[in-house]
Amino acid sequence: MSYVRPKFRHPELPKNKLGYTIDYYEGTLSTLCAGCGHDSISAAIIQGCYEMNIEPHRLAKLSGIGCSSKTPAYFLSNSHGFNSVHGRMPSVATGANMANRDLIYFGVSGDGDTASIGMGQFVHAIRRNLNMVYIVMNNGCYGLTKGQDSATADAGSKNKTGQVNLFESIDLASLAIELGATYVAQSFSGDKAQLVPLIKAAMKHPGFAFINVISPCVTFNNNVGSTKSYDHVRQHVEATATMDFVPEMQEITTSYGEGSTKQVKMHDGSYISLHKLSEDWDPLDRQSAMNAVLNAKAKNEILTGLLYVDPQTEDLHHLLQTSDKPLNTLTKEELCPGSEALKDINAGLR
């Protein structure tokens, strides 16, 4: 029986600023199929949180239903978590976020969970610019229920039984840009070098940060003819730029050729450093992001990397002018300000 993770770790694991080694961010051993792309994304999340010195108890994992939505069990065992109903993660996230604005909200969903049953919730979370990370582990099928085509399966893509999908796919990234999401990225589970900085920057982004990650389902959608297989994705990826996430006050040490570098400063002084930018693309310009995605699609390519970011955005709390403190920290005096305050309110309504 080998399905037990040993207690031992590499004896020289480095510690992050909080004094934790990376295993402090692990979850339980995955029960997904061997080779599932989702597991790689979990590993990238673990890596990102470790590198960002996240205190696990300052983070809440939220998910719906699906193989993808199961993954919060496989990372950050020391964090909060809520595994909601199918497609309903955004409303749970909204509630939690409204009650306690101080946590990092980390939503994980699938293409079925988001683009089919959860579509209504997804679009409104974007519209509201809810401050959260929203990752879709996109495998073009309903993995958990045995691989039916999902709404992100490309037209013409073949599934495992040889059936060709007749319907146009929903492109979640362009939809998010279209709806005004303030951080939109796309990546591939097999490219941690790209995915980890995207996750790190997403956690820093003060609004809705969406990452659509192509994540092959080895069991039901990794066949020849599928546009979400490891082979197909590897042959068709194209990146907007190489990206680094640079935390506050850290010097840039790598030097790149002139003219191909751009830095996007985040609200807290950290920045996204982009190199080898593709032509006619500006990460701060929605229109160019939209064009880039569409152009890639026309060329049968999958565009990955950061697509669009508005680093100065303001989130739902700001728009609604809610309490600037988490509700659970409000004192009795703050909650019941007394009859004088009530009088003032009533007067204001007259």
Next chain:
Amino acid sequence: MKPTDIKDPEYFHKVVDCQYACPAHTPVPEYIRLIAAGKYTEAYMINWDSNVFPGVLGRTCDRPCEPACRRGRVDEEPVAICRLKRVAADNKDDVKKFMPQGPFTPNGKKVALVGAGPASLTVARDLAPLGYELHLYDEQKKGGGFMRSQIPSFRLPETVLDEEVNYILDLGIHTHFNQYVSSLKELLSKDYDAVFVGSGAPKGRDLDIPGRKEASANFHIGINWLANVAFEHTNKIGKNVIVLGGGNTAMDCCRTARRLGGQNVKVIVRSPFAEMKASPWEKEDAMHEDIPIIDNHVPKSFVIEEGKLKGMMFEKVHAVYDDAGKRKLVPTGEAEVFYPADDVLCAIGQENSFPWIERDLGIEFDKWELPTVDLVTHASTNPKVFFGGDAAWGPKNVITAVAHGHQAAVSINNFCQGIDLNKRLDPMVNLVSAKMGIHEWSYDSEVVSDDRYVVPQADKKLTLSNRKKEVELGFNRLTGFKEAERCLNCDVQTVFTESKCIECDACMDVCPTACITFTENAEEESDLRNMLKMPAKNKTQDIYVSDTLPTKRVMVKDENVCLHCGLCAERCPTSAWDMQKFFYNVTKTHTGCHKN
């Protein structure tokens, strides 16, 4: 880097750290698994084939395997490999029926073996089944060499030694005990086809300081004294005893002295405690028997009053190291200190000595009076004469003597059969998948977290009052099982097949000890080692590099802290990783193929 050649058996052999470190390359994990399965007889026979004295070594081995054990790199302490061997020896059934059965058809060749220690006995065991007529000479009355004359019975009961020596003598060896070989020339003039010299390093070093002569009656060379105790010529010692020296001989001397009437026994050693030659467990055992170890004291003189030994004077020193790390013992300048003694046991070193080998026999000796011996073939410069054990390159230990014996036997056989001495026997190797089904492997792949179990000891009152009472009780079967489960099964190898890999990263993500990385290749190994998920800093451990994968990357696995947990193979969707049981066994003359 070029892809690793896993077809070379030495690659995977090296991954089995314990077996690789064992001079005789005993298939350690194989016997440990057999112990866990309760197959003690089989476990014993695996040992017997490799190290000839499992019962002896399970109690006394110097255990070079344990510092090498992989578990020691991830856990506090290595697996108790040595004491598990004893579990096999203690619990086995009849083993004799699995040993070569004589009488053997004579092959017409005659070989003389000088000294009946582990080296000669191993040569005898390996050659007897081939029909050699073997003549074993020793000045002592029984076989075993230093295992009998030096290793005290409270560490190694005579019954255990007798049993294992007799397995060999019963193969039809002609013994000539109580017979000192005083001339090799004479021996060579008899009709022997070859001579093996396994006479050990029998000369204890003396101490030339003032008062030594006058102290003679109460001054004893450690190894001579231990032999006298073993053969019952000596049965008592004074109340106050000083033991000089910091090696294992000193530890055996002081503990034996405690059993012969020594009440106030001290070990006094020149070097700092941490740098003493004795194994840590030997020091612990001595201190447990109320023997203080006084370090940084250099003996200066014997104090004699009215012609009688009263004690010794010591100079206090401290260790100073130069830039090259070389140690110098520098006097502290304090006044010399006196320690009382009725008897002094001197265990400050041991040397080779060949007064019985004439220097005109074509055997070359160097300036230290050591014979010139070929490191691989054990041949001396006289083609008929071979050396092994302590006699070859100075004092080592039993397992090294055994390893020498195997190789010398190969050479003697080659020599007698007219085969080139450099034609060595290839190891016996096997590599077969351990997969049995889903989540099922033919070994206990689960890595237990248990700390090393402590071997229980008999009551001190009992052991100190009876020189022959064995101190260690050994593991019982249950503890033996639990300790055996600590073994990481390093012989179950991770085998990678590039053509099956779809580069999903699952193995890299799941590996608990970050062994696996998919990366660009590098020209230099040192560069590639630094490009891994965790830099491969332990250069004594290999990295396993695959051929180029479709994404132009390579798979690199650092063997250093792999737990052999099988999770990589478990999580691989395509079986590009497989756990495969590797068996490697040094071929002995009697197990090799001799039919044409």
